[in-house]
Amino acid sequence: MKKFLCGKNMWGYATGTKVKPLVPQAENFDLLVDAWETDNSKVITWINNSITQSIGMQLAKYDTTKDVWNHLERLYTQSNFAKQYQLEYDICSLQHNNLSIQDFYVVMSDLWDQLANWLLLNLKS
Template sequence: MSGKDNSLRSISTRLDGKNYTYWSYVMKNFLRGKNMWGYVTGTKVKLSVPQTENFDMLLDAWETDNSKVITWINNSVTQSISMQLAKYNTVKEAWNHLERLYTQSNFAKQYQLEYDIRALQQNDQSIQDFYAAISDL
């Protein structure tokens, strides 16, 4: 990664289990901006066989960046979700777990969404806030 970046927090949006689509969009753009998206896609892979004379340095750099991205992800999800990610050693494994968990299509999720949409009321919200709430669902 170019330059120093000591920030622990990546994005202001926190994955809570209901907002995966938006969270993944924001996180993907953040990681692309940091030139770290390759850790999610698997194009930046951990070297396993010493092929170059600077193998140790390259391996250390990969592990440092992988840990940095995992930290960013952990700091942008709720604690219960973060605890689920503790068993994964790579960003790719953690991201794939979240993707499988929150993009699966199932009847319970569909029912919950339909229920939430029917229960939503404008009350004292402005039109813009109410529209945003509907759009979020």
């Protein structure tokens, strides 16, 4: 999502660097507010379109992309090793069962990628 938003020049809405104009200092204040609200709504819609409905329902109470992003960050960032343990457990317990070899490979690769990304993120912090 970060790469997508950066590509659309909208990442500032998630980080909070693109803030809603508050003080009417310019002639075009109304246009600036309208543009900010439109872009903010676009980003929230893009985020909602990329998550499950149950998580989307949790986000409905937020009005800004930054608040949505902060909620998602709290939801998916774990400072302890529970996430690492869960990924390692899922990798060890994954079985072929009724999956095709290609589907099994995709699932296993996804788990390994998640674990690698988690380790990289936690090595940086």
